[in-house]
Amino acid sequence: MSSREIAQLTGSTHDNVLKTVRQLVKRGVVSSNETPYIHQQNGQQYSEFLLTYRDTLVVVSGYSVELRAKIIDRWQDLEARVVGQVQIPTNFAEALRLAADKAEENQRLQDALARQAPKVAAINRLAGAGGAICITDAAKQLQLPPAKLFAWLEQNRWIYRRHGSKRWIAFQPRITAGLLGHKVTSLDPDRESGSDRAAFSVLVTTKGLTYLAEKHIGGQGPLERT
Structure with missing residues (x-):
């Protein structure tokens, strides 16, 4: 009470x-x-x-x-x-039925735990990685071909390329959500103007890795659309 x-x-x-x-x-x-x-x-x-x-x-x-x-x-x-x-059996048949129902409930629980085990293991593995890693390394952690992960991230509006550029850029909402980030690399100054240049590389955070692991392992197939 x-x-x-x-x-x-x-x-x-x-x-x-x-x-x-x-x-x-x-x-x-x-x-x-x-x-x-x-x-x-x-x-x-x-x-x-x-x-x-x-x-x-x-x-x-x-x-x-x-x-x-x-x-x-x-x-x-x-x-x-x-x-x-509380359901209290009044005869042998009801007792058998109650025991069978309990056995079925326990089996469903065990099946659910077995389905979740790979996801839990993946999340624990990714959480232990710490920091943020590039998309190629993230694909290795997820046991996916890098091309497949790049394609999924593009289709689901995680990353994009500006017209005429080969470099990937993270969508701002994914950065705000803490799923992706950028690594800034200094480049040689522009020969004509002499101004400094920088390149952006997309990084997947631990939170993003965990999310992708759930989508990959928890779904019916590799990486559901979102």
């Missing part, structure tokens, strides 16, 4: 209930299970305690008999709801 519900049932303020619980926790009388919650009206985060049946009775032990009775009645109501939701 939450400390907020205790306050509602006893007509006390939640601050007073929190004060009582914290005093009892400090004395080692009840367990500390302080949990944050979001207030529905103002969206702010506050604290509450989630108490067991025993700890709840300890907290309200100093309250009047009528208030303690309200708490006990509420606990019995909660327990009755839980029992009502």
Whole structure:
């Protein structure tokens, strides 16, 4: 039972209930299970305690008999709801059916974990790489041909080329999202004007690698469109 519900049932303020619980926790009388919650009206985060049946009775032990009775009645109501939701077999056939349903549920969970295992392994591998790498190295990490990754990035508006240029440039939204970045390389000054020149190379960030790994391994085929 939450400390907020205790306050509602006893007509006390939640601050007073929190004060009582914290005093009892400090004395080692009840367990500390302080949990944050979001207030529905103002969206702010506050604290509450989630108490067991025993700890709840300890907290309200100093309250009047009528208030303690309200708490006990509420606990019995909660327990009755839980029992009502539990399917208890009444014969051997129902017990077999329940066991079969549980086995099917466990198998579905194992299958889901098996499907996710490659994705998790890839994400862990990519997250350990750190920093940002070029698209060719990203393709190696993803176990893809570089040409395939370049083509996908272009088709899905991650990178583009200016007219007449052979260099790739990252789309700004992908940079803003932290998926791509640029490496700036200084070039020799222009022979005619003498002005400094620079070249941009597209880099894939760790966040971008993780996203691409999910698209590649988590989809039906290599790199779904997005």
